[in-house]
Amino acid sequence: MSLGLMLVCAMCLDAALGEPDWLWSRVKHPAVMIGNLIGWLDRRLNQGTGRHLKGVGVLALLFCSAWGLGWALSLLGPVVEILLCAILLAQKSLVAHVRAVGDGLLTSLTEGRTQVAMIVSRDTRDMTEAQVARSAIESAAENLSDGVIAPVFWFLVAGLPGLLAYKAVNTADSMIGYRNEKYRDFGWASARFDDLLNLIPARLTCVMIVALSGQRSRWRAIVADARRHISPNAGWPEAAMARALNVALAGPRSYDGQLRDLAWVNGDAPREIGASEVFRACHMLWSVWGLALGLVSVWVVVKLIF
DSSP, X not given: OOHHHHHHHHHHHHHHHOXXXXXXXXXXXXXXXXXXXXXXXXXXXXXXXXXXXXXXXXHHHHHHHHHHHHHHHHTTOHHHHHHHHHXXXXXXXXXXXXXXXXXXXXXXXXXXXXXXXXXXXXOOTTOOHHHHHHHHHHXXXXXXXXXXXXXXXXXXXXXXXXXXXXXXXXXXXXXXXXXXXXXXXXXXXHHHHHHHHTHHHHHHHHHHHHHHHTOGGGHHHHHHHHHHSXXXXXXXXXXXXXXXXXXXXXXXXXXXXXXXXXXXXXXXSOOOOOHHHHHHHHHHHHHHHHHHHHHHHHHHHHHHHO
């Protein structure tokens, strides 16, 4: 079975089942196991001298181990590959988490803050309704790239080994890739390599959002906002999503009690937004997923013909 056909099956399986609680309450999710390993390495190695070199070693260990494990598991056949690929995709769970923020805002601001705190790392206690909604939409755009399009891309490029290696690096970036005193040296290699692996997927995500929303005439402005973003990759899907929904994203926010005056994305658009815009973002998530599924399906057919 071709990688493309296996990917189509995995995408549909993920969209149908998502993350079944009955399964992950009994066994550990692969991402959790990767996270546990990274946490152990962090506690053991992120101390003393030579942290930069230790961080490079951690990245090499994670990447090579994940690649080797993916290669070994791929020998078990297409059913195993499809199941693991579906597990490592995050479409349905992403939409569910983002929609929960919108539902929370319809209940109360407090509930909205509670739900958005589950998907962002910034301070949420004093967020306004608009800040909660913007945070949810930004997370939706970034994780659409990191959690859906990038895994799809790397599975097509390198099969299960490529997908597992990508997930290991991406998890490392989310845990140790911070630009603070603790992780500036130890997490540098993981953060930069994650930037490299997401370079193409982030821009593909942006292009798909632009194509679906009819915002091609605003491409120059999208590129300009993406380049001003603090992240070399997250700005691309965020800038496209902001135009697709006609909302302003990013801007000042607080981390660990410290206010960071970050640039606005699509800053001239409405900033006072709420649950309805969050739900529109969820619709866009499914639209991009549908386009990705269609493109992969066309690729499968073309490969079969030629």
